[in-house]
Amino acid sequence: MGALGGLGRYIAARLVMTIPMLLILLTVVFLILRVMPGDPCLAMLGGRNVGPEVIARCRQELGVDRPIVVQYLHYLLGIARGDFGISIRTGRPVLEELFQAFPATFELAASGMFVAVFIGLVSGVIAAVRHDTSIDHGVRVLNIASFSMPVFWIGLMFLMVFAVRLGIFPVGGRLDPVAAALFEPITNFYLLDTLLRRDFGLFLDALRHLFLPALTLGLVVSGFIGRMTRSSMLEVLDKEYVTVARAKGLVERVVVLRHALKNALIPIVTVIGLEFALLMGGAILTETVYSWPGIARFLLVSIDARDFQAIQGTVVFIAIFISMVNLLVDIAYARLDPRIRY
Amino acid sequence: MSAVAEVARFVTEPEARARPSFLGVVRRHSILLIGTVIVGIVVTVTILAPLLAPYDPTVQSPGGRLAPPSAAHLMGTDQLHRDVLSRVLYGGRLPLLVAAVSVAISFSLGTSLGWISGYFGGRLDRGLSVLMDAIYSFPSLILAIAIVAMLGPGLLNMIGAIAFVYIPTYFRVARAQVLTLKEQEFVEAARAMGGTHWRILLRHIAPNTLPAVMTVPSFTIADAILTEAALSFLGFGLPPPTPDWGFDIQNGQKFLQAGYWWLITFPGLMIILVSVAFGMIGEGVNDLLNPRRRRRI
Numbered sequence: 001m002g003a004l005g006g007l008g009r010y011i012a013a014r015l016v017m018t019i020p021m022l023l024i025l026l027t028v029v030f031l032i033l034r035v036m037p038g039d040p041c042l043a044m045l046g047g048r049n050v051g052p053e054v055i056a057r058c059r060q061e062l063g064v065d066r067p068i069v070v071q072y073l074h075y076l077l078g079i080a081r082g083d084f085g086i087s088i089r090t091g092r093p094v095l096e097e098l099f100q101a102f103p104a105t106f107e108l109a110a111s112g113m114f115v116a117v118f119i120g121l122v123s124g125v126i127a128a129v130r131h132d133t134s135i136d137h138g139v140r141v142l143n144i145a146s147f148s149m150p151v152f153w154i155g156l157m158f159l160m161v162f163a164v165r166l167g168i169f170p171v172g173g174r175l176d177p178v179a180a181a182l183f184e185p186i187t188n189f190y191l192l193d194t195l196l197r198r199d200f201g202l203f204l205d206a207l208r209h210l211f212l213p214a215l216t217l218g219l220v221v222s223g224f225i226g227r228m229t230r231s232s233m234l235e236v237l238d239k240e241y242v243t244v245a246r247a248k249g250l251v252e253r254v255v256v257l258r259h260a261l262k263n264a265l266i267p268i269v270t271v272i273g274l275e276f277a278l279l280m281g282g283a284i285l286t287e288t289v290y291s292w293p294g295i296a297r298f299l300l301v302s303i304d305a306r307d308f309q310a311i312q313g314t315v316v317f318i319a320i321f322i323s324m325v326n327l328l329v330d331i332a333y334a335r336l337d338p339r340i341r342y
Numbered sequence: 343m344s345a346v347a348e349v350a351r352f353v354t355e356p357e358a359r360a361r362p363s364f365l366g367v368v369r370r371h372s373i374l375l376i377g378t379v380i381v382g383i384v385v386t387v388t389i390l391a392p393l394l395a396p397y398d399p400t401v402q403s404p405g406g407r408l409a410p411p412s413a414a415h416l417m418g419t420d421q422l423h424r425d426v427l428s429r430v431l432y433g434g435r436l437p438l439l440v441a442a443v444s445v446a447i448s449f450s451l452g453t454s455l456g457w458i459s460g461y462f463g464g465r466l467d468r469g470l471s472v473l474m475d476a477i478y479s480f481p482s483l484i485l486a487i488a489i490v491a492m493l494g495p496g497l498l499n500m501i502g503a504i505a506f507v508y509i510p511t512y513f514r515v516a517r518a519q520v521l522t523l524k525e526q527e528f529v530e531a532a533r534a535m536g537g538t539h540w541r542i543l544l545r546h547i548a549p550n551t552l553p554a555v556m557t558v559p560s561f562t563i564a565d566a567i568l569t570e571a572a573l574s575f576l577g578f579g580l581p582p583p584t585p586d587w588g589f590d591i592q593n594g595q596k597f598l599q600a601g602y603w604w605l606i607t608f609p610g611l612m613i614i615l616v617s618v619a620f621g622m623i624g625e626g627v628n629d630l631l632n633p634r635r636r637r638r639i
Contacts, residue, residue, distance in 0.1 A: 024476040032489055144625075148564060148617035150571050150588070153610035156595060160606075164599055171599065281483030285572055289595075299484075300576060303491040315488050322479055 010334050018327050023076075025319045030075055033312050034064070041308075062308065079316055085309030089302065094313035098295055102317075103188035104174060105294030108213055109276075109283050115218025116225055116279075117272060121261075123222070124229020124268075129256060131234060139226065146223035151282045155216040155289035162212060169212050172291035176205050213290045217282050221275050228271040232264040239263075266337045273329030277322060374626020377560075380619035384612070388434040395428035400583040403428075408602050418604035420590075421597065424583075430608050432585040434616065436574070440501055441566035445559055447505035452512025453555055459513070460520030461543045471517070478510035482565075483572055490578045497580060504569050508562045515558055519551035553631040560624030564617045571613050587613050 041058040059065045063074055078084065084094035127139040163171040170176070174190050175183060179202055186193045191210070194203035236242065237260050245259045246252075284296035291297075295314055302310035387394060396415075397403040402423035409419045417426035459470045477485070489503035523529060524547060532546045573579055574588030582589070587609035594605025 021472070021476060021479075024472055025480060028473070028476055028480075029488070032485075033492055144621050145614070145618055148568070148621050149614050150568055150575070150591075150610060150617075152572065152575050153591060153606065153613065156591065156598060156606050157610070160598055160603055164601060277479060277481040281481040281572075284483060284487070285575070288576065296484075299487070303487070311488070311491060315484065318484055319480060322481070326479060 007334060011331055014327060014330050014334075018323055021326075022320065022323045025323065026076065026079065026316060027072075029312070029315050029319055030072055033308075033315070034068070034071060034075075084313035084316065087302070087307050087310040087313075089305040089307040089310065094310050095317075097298060097310065098313060098317045100188060101293060101295045101298045104190075104292060105283055105287070105296060107189055107191060107210065108217065108286065108292060108294060109279055111210055111214035112217030112221065112279060112283070112286070113272070113276070115214050116221035116275070119218060119222035120225025121229055121268075124226040125233055125256065125261060127226070127230045128233035128237060136230075139230070143223040143226045143230075146219055146226075147221075149220065150285075151216060151220050152285040152289050154219060155213070155286055158212050158216055159289065170209050172209075172289075174206060174209050174292065175202065176209075179205060213286050213292055216289070217279065217286045220282050221279050224271055224275050224278070225268065228268050229264065232267045233260060236260045236264040266333065269329065269333050269336060273326060273333075276325045276329070280318060280322065371626055371630060373622050374630060377619045377622030377624075377626055380615060381623065384434060384616050384619070385438065387431060388438060391428075391431040391435070395425070395431045397425035397428045399424060399428040399432040399585045408597065408605075410602075411604055417608045418602075420593065420605055422583075426590075426604055426608055429585040429590055430587070430612055433587040433590055433609055434612060436497075436580065436584065436586045437567050437570045437588070437613070438616070440497070440504060440570045441563045444501045444505035445508060445563050445566050447501070448508035448562065449512055449555075449559055451505070452509040453516040453551075455509070456513040456516025457520055457543055457548055457551065460517035461524060461539070461547065467517075470513070474510040474513045477507070478514065482507040483569055486569055486573060487576065487578065490573060495578050495580070500570065500573055500579060503573075504566050507569070508566065511558060511562060512555065515555050516551050519554050520547055523547045523550050556631055557624060557628040560620045560627060564620035564624065567613065567617050567620070 041055050041062060041064060056065075063071055066074075082095060084098070086092070087094050087097055090097060123139045123143070127136045130136050158169075159171055162169045173180065183193075183197075183202065186196055190206040191203065194200075194206050237256075242255060242260055245255045250259075280296075283294065284299070286292065287294045287296040288300065295317065299311065299314040302314065391399075403415070403419060403425045407419060407421050407423045409415055411418045415425050415427065417430060419425055420429070455470060455474075459467045485507050486503040489506060490499055493499040493502070520543075529542060529546055532542050537546070570579070571588035571591075574586045575592045577589075577592065579586055579589050582593075590609045591606045594602065594609075597605055
């Protein structure tokens with residue numbers, strides 16, 4: 001059996017495993033949103049001046065008056081068919097709203113992850129190479145500090161310094177408000193759309209709007225990656241093949257980057273995958289601070305409007321997205337480390 | 343020096359066995375000490391807030407609204423003429439209380455479930471593990487938001503939500519420890535002596551899982567403080583005028599563009615200070631309890 005055949009089988013096995021995991025995650029979401037004390041209709045309408053018949057009608061519309069097992073099956077079937085319900089706030093299908101908001105979140109999360117990986121790898125490698133020097137200690141302290149800082153606070157501080165005081169960056173949104181009003185997005189990935197429209201100035205504007213949010217989000221996640229890179233590199237730099245590479249007379253840069261880092265990457269990729277959940281949590285706060293119109297903002301607005309279907313749909317959407325990311329990370333992991341097989 | 347020589351020296355030279363010097367201990371565990379001192383100071387200041395705060399944190403103080411830091415108001419005042427320093431001193435009560443109580447809950451629930459699951463194995467273990475993995479894989483902040491959104495804001499709901507999201511962390515560590523411990527000879531011996539399952543689990547295995555489990559709480563408290571701050575910042579905390587670092591930052595956000603930096607800067611610095619300090623305690627406890635184990639990632 002060829003190596004690719006092995007990998008193919010692994011991917012297939014991993015895909016099959018994703019389904020029960022996702023099912024359990026969806027069940028947990030269902031239990032939290034439906035079974036916990038707290039009736040969605042009372043949550044939505046309670047406190048407002050409505051009669052009991054309005055609440056009864058709401059319960060009927062949402063199906064929460066039916067037995068819990070029926071509700072559960074209805075819920076799973078709905079998700080399988082791509083039916084996430086209708087948002088009472090906007091009157092549009094929840095899934096449509098999510099697809100519209102998702103590119104903004106993805107653009108933010110991906111560029112945040114890029115920043116995190118860049119800072120994490122560079123700082124981790126430098127700390128490992130300069131092991132036990134003051135540079136190493138400094139990097140470690142900064143790493144610990146980076147994940148002890150509230151995301152929203154860093155965001156606000158950046159806004160205060162770079163947007164309000166210095167005026168280098170905009171205070172929020174994805175594009176300049178005037179340009180945004182005229183701009184017709186194609187895919188809603190603005191970096192891509194502005195290029196597709198061949199509007200290079202607008203592309204730079206989108207980039208300028210993305211910079212602070214991505215930096216904020218990336219900084220918070222970079223600490224974990226930096227830490228893992230440092231300890232993984234320290235372990236690898238001690239290996240005999242690194243000594244051999246040095247003995248061969250290779251330049252130190254080649255030894256560190258080609259021989260050590262490549263092998264140190266395996267555990268780092270796992271951490272990157274695990275940190276994706278953290279990144280999504282951070283994205284909620286980043287989107288709030290920078291008025292970034294992504295799914296996190298959609299979730300918060302829906303909670304505010306007590307729009308139950310939209311809340312549930314968003315959480316389910318995030319659950320599916322996280323499962324997909326975990327799947328991709330595992331596949332990347334298997335590619336990097338040929339020893340991993342089922 | 344070879345290992346044998348080291349042992350020989352240890353046996354023959356009493357001073358080699360002597361307790362390490364006080365300064366040596368302080369240096370080796372400086373990170374733990376600094377963290378503990380910071381947490382100690384913040385907790386004391388928070389408890390003594392009524393004595394230390396120059397003004398009542400919830401009512402107007404003399405000196406005008408949105409006044410910058412001055413001798414009368416070291417951290418300035420907010421839009422309702424309230425003294426920011428007093429609010430910062432009081433503002434730690436809620437985050438510290440919520441973090442401590444919720445971590446205590448997730449510690450006890452998660453660890454006991456982990457013990458039972460790891461020890462008895464079988465279907466229960468498989469079911470619980472998959473469930474915990476699923477919860478663990480989900481972004482904890484979004485999970486906490488979903489729970490609080492359904493239950494409504496409030497102190498108990500916030501504690502419940504935060505406690506819930508950290509249960510899998512304890513479950514995983516405790517379970518992994520039980521899995522390695524239950525194969526060891528002393529457990530075999532206890533079983534041969536006729537110990538019941540519960541006795542073996544609680545008397546022989548559980549205590550030995552604690553060094554690993556005890557490294558977790560400081561880290562989760564640090565994280566729980568950030569989660570509480572985030573929930574309050576997003577408006578899921580207690581209603582105003584309760585002082586709370588996260589909520590006060592949300593309040594200050596409205597005045598950011600006008601340049602009133604003191605409203606958000608000081609509460610944020612306090613959150614970082616406490617969170618870093620708990621992180622340092624975590625690192626220190628880790629070094630102390632598992633000196634030979636590599637640093638946790």
